[in-house]
Amino acid sequence: GESVGLHLPTLSVQEGDNSIINCAYSNSASDYFIWYKQESGKGPQFIIDIRSNMDKRQGQRVTVLLNKTVKHLSLQIAATQPGDSAVYFCAEVGAGSYQLTFGKGTKLSVIP
Amino acid sequence: DAGVIQSPRHEVTEMGQEVTLRCKPISGHNSLFWYRQTMMRGLELLIYFNNNVPIDDSGMPEDRFSAKMPNASFSTLKIQPSEPRDSAVYFCASSRAGGSYEQYFGPGTRLTVT
Numbered sequence: 001g002e003s004v005g006l007h008l009p010t011l012s013v014q015e016g017d018n019s020i021i022n023c024a025y026s027n028s029a030s031d032y033f034i035w036y037k038q039e040s041g042k043g044p045q046f047i048i049d050i051r052s053n054m055d056k057r058q059g060q061r062v063t064v065l066l067n068k069t070v071k072h073l074s075l076q077i078a079a080t081q082p083g084d085s086a087v088y089f090c091a092e093v094g095a096g097s098y099q100l101t102f103g104k105g106t107k108l109s110v111i112p
Numbered sequence: 113d114a115g116v117i118q119s120p121r122h123e124v125t126e127m128g129q130e131v132t133l134r135c136k137p138i139s140g141h142n143s144l145f146w147y148r149q150t151m152m153r154g155l156e157l158l159i160y161f162n163n164n165v166p167i168d169d170s171g172m173p174e175d176r177f178s179a180k181m182p183n184a185s186f187s188t189l190k191i192q193p194s195e196p197r198d199s200a201v202y203f204c205a206s207s208r209a210g211g212s213y214e215q216y217f218g219p220g221t222r223l224t225v226t
Binding site: 032034041042043044045046049089093098099100102103105 | 143157167168203213217219
């Protein structure tokens with residue numbers, strides 16, 4: 001399962017620096033958002049989620065920020081490591097829905 | 113925990129041939145999803161099963177595509193006849209309950225139709 005690499009926005013970050021990956025979502029009625037990480041040759045892996053009644057949620061080295069006013073989601077990765085190199089997707093879920101709608105993805109490259 | 117299992121990992125076939133992709137969800141999960149990933153369209157949901165019953169197949173491209181889930185531990189996605197534009201990576205995902213958002217993805221099947 002290779003991810004789509006060639007035509008994606010790419011973010012290059014020095015190892016140890018913080019990374020910020022942005023996502024604009026489309027549906028103002030979406031009430032749940034998820035970030036997935038996809039490494040080369042693998043399926044997407046859940047990282048962190050946030051509900052629409054929150055504007056920030058923190059995990060281990062990751063923070064998700066939600067700005068519903070401008071329909072913007074961001075993923076912050078602290079102290080980026082080479083193992084963080086992957087494609088990152090945001091996904092949104094409409095109220096009462098089960099269906100994930102994925103964004104196009106951003107490729108994160110960590111420079112050792 | 114073995115995670116979601118998909119087979120084959122790679123499939124190369126000629127146009128017109130039948131292709132069958134297989135998925136074993138995580139034990140205890142009762143929702144199963146089939147996705148397709150391409151460079152042009154990204155990740156797209158094809159079909160969703162809950163308790164082995166197809167709930168939404170509106171993402172299935174056309175009648176050449178069909179999916180079944182005969183029991184809680186097995187699902188297939190079949191393409192007959194296959195076409196070059198079907199070339200993509202096909203993912204299966206499962207989750208604990210209908211509407212659960214934390215979906216666990218398999219490693220995918222890379223399909224190439226020549």
